[in-house]
Amino acid sequence: VSENDGVMSAQSVNLGIPLSGVPVLGDTALGGAKITVGYENSDAMNSAFQAKEGATVAVNLPVGPLSVGYQKKAYAPVATAAATKTFYKDDIIGVAYALNDDFAISYNIYESAQHANDAKNDEQETKAINIAYTVGGLTLAFADAKTDNAAYSANTSDDTRTISVKTAF
DSSP states (O other): OOTTTTOOOEEEEEEEEEGGGSTTGGGSGGGGOEEEEEEEEEOOSSTTSOOEEEEEEEEEEEETTEEEEEEEEEEEEHHHHHHHOOEEEEEEEEEEEESSSSEEEEEEEEEEEEEOTTSOEEEEEEEEEEEEEEETTEEEEEEEEEEESGGGOTTOEEEEEEEEEEEOO
């Protein structure tokens, strides 16, 4: 037994609030919406990783085959935040459309702002398009993402394309 056994931990609390049960709103188009709030705190499982603490709030509104979502989150690496006051604020917006039960397409924008003690607040932005087709227990998916100011460095970019094949038994 090591002296470090049991010191690593993680907590996550999430609360989903469907608006369908809210008087007046439940009978409108907004009744399908769901608000989710959450909090997380985690210790690093390895000295190469950093502990993190954060909170989030998200709203998802499905309207037939269309779904629109927005999420706001803030988090800080615990050790870094104490020493340098570095923290991050993210805004995520997504739109998904299910053409039918088998084929869906979505578009997402993820903006992240790094607030550091170095007097410059760097931002990075990722835009992604995703396509998925499911037949039986097989899902074929494609994602194309482009990040500007990657790793919070000005005038850098990162392009990623992913093809995935998933099966369910």
